[in-house]
Amino acid sequence: MDELELDFQLDPQLAVDSVHVGDFPLSRVLLMNDSNYPWFILVPRRAGVTEIYHLGEKDRHQLMRESSALAENLADIFAARKMNVANLGNMVAQLHVHVIVRKESDAAWPGPVWGKAPAKPYSDDELKRIESRLDTLLEGELAFTPA
Amino acid sequence: MDELELDFQLDPQLAVDSVHVGDFPLSRVLLMNDSNYPWFILVPRRAGVTEIYHLGEKDRHQLMRESSALAENLADIFAARKMNVANLGNMVAQLHVHVIVRKESDAAWPGPVWGKAPAKPYSDDELKRIESRLDTLLEGELAFTPA
Numbered sequence: 001m002d003e004l005e006l007d008f009q010l011d012p013q014l015a016v017d018s019v020h021v022g023d024f025p026l027s028r029v030l031l032m033n034d035s036n037y038p039w040f041i042l043v044p045r046r047a048g049v050t051e052i053y054h055l056g057e058k059d060r061h062q063l064m065r066e067s068s069a070l071a072e073n074l075a076d077i078f079a080a081r082k083m084n085v086a087n088l089g090n091m092v093a094q095l096h097v098h099v100i101v102r103k104e105s106d107a108a109w110p111g112p113v114w115g116k117a118p119a120k121p122y123s124d125d126e127l128k129r130i131e132s133r134l135d136t137l138l139e140g141e142l143a144f145t146p147a
Numbered sequence: 148m149d150e151l152e153l154d155f156q157l158d159p160q161l162a163v164d165s166v167h168v169g170d171f172p173l174s175r176v177l178l179m180n181d182s183n184y185p186w187f188i189l190v191p192r193r194a195g196v197t198e199i200y201h202l203g204e205k206d207r208h209q210l211m212r213e214s215s216a217l218a219e220n221l222a223d224i225f226a227a228r229k230m231n232v233a234n235l236g237n238m239v240a241q242l243h244v245h246v247i248v249r250k251e252s253d254a255a256w257p258g259p260v261w262g263k264a265p266a267k268p269y270s271d272d273e274l275k276r277i278e279s280r281l282d283t284l285l286e287g288e289l290a291f292t293p294a
Contacts, residue, residue, distance in 0.1 A: 050229070051218065051219075051222070051229075051230055052211075052214070052215055052218065052232060053215040053216075053218050053219040053222075053230075060211050060215060061208050061211060063211075064199075064207050064208060064210075064211045067199070068199055068200040068207060069200075071198065071199065071200050072198075072200040075198070075200075081237075082197070082198075082235075082236055082237050082240075083198055083200075083234075084233070084234070084235045084236075084237070085199060085233070085234045086231070086232070086233030086234070086235065087230075087231070087232045087233070088229075088231045088233065088259060089229055089231075090228075090229050090231070090249055090256065090257035090258070090259075091257050093229075102237055109237065110237035110238050111237070111261065111262050112235060112237075112259050112261050112262075114258065114259050115258050115259075
């Protein structure tokens with residue numbers, strides 16, 4: 001195991017705001033606990049990394065594979081009008097990539113989602129339903145492991 | 148030349164809002180005409196593409212190379228606090244990736260830049276200064292060709 005992976009710990013703010021739904025070979029997959037949008041976050045399990053260009057070349061390309069596979073699957077599952085894929089990190093330094101399903105009917109369309117509508121936490125039932133849809137579609141692809 | 152490249156035409160809205168500063172092997176490099184932030188946009192020269200996952204695997208990895216090289220260089224040139232790298236595209240459908248230098252002193256920090264401050268166009272002198280700094284730093288790397 002990569003030394004940077006051994007030292008990896010999820011940022012406490014990300015942990016509070018989200019649910020851990022699984023892992024790709026490189027990244028932890030989080031679901032933001034905000035039912036306004038199907039809003040996922042990929043966090044490469046590498047300690048001390050804040051920019052994509054801090055990753056080694058192999059990890060960068062793996063991140064591209066994981067974010068593309070996740071975006072394509074989510075667009076399909078949730079009938080997206082557009083996927084938003086973004087690394088901002090102005091508030092939480094730990095490198096994380098937002099992968100967000102956007103629809104014309106959502107709370108922020110056509111603007112970006114950040115700082116727009118207050119988060120609406122999922123019910124337990126809604127969470128279970130989302131997780132089961134992910135497992136079916138991502139299992140096998142890129143070795144996604146449900147949490 | 149790739150057939151999708153032959154048919155490529157820059158989206159008219161992107162053309163109006165920005166200055167063409169050069170090209171990487173895959174992407175056109177635009178500078179948003181907004182001096183609030185050093186704000187660049189990469190547009191893969193592929194017709195009809197709206198999502199990163201629409202690109203072929205080779206193009207995806209080239210886009211990762213180009214966005215990482217641009218972000219790393221810009222962070223250096225402009226002393227960034229954080230780079231924001233994002234494909235949103237809710238308003239302009241043509242696939243484009245924002246690569247934005249963020250500083251704690253900028254007009255939107257720590258929020259995202261979109262829809263925040265009205266654009267402040269550059270003077271001709273400011274534009275020339277930025278372009279000359281880019282040429283020096285990016286020439287040779289990834290075959291960046293100044294416009």
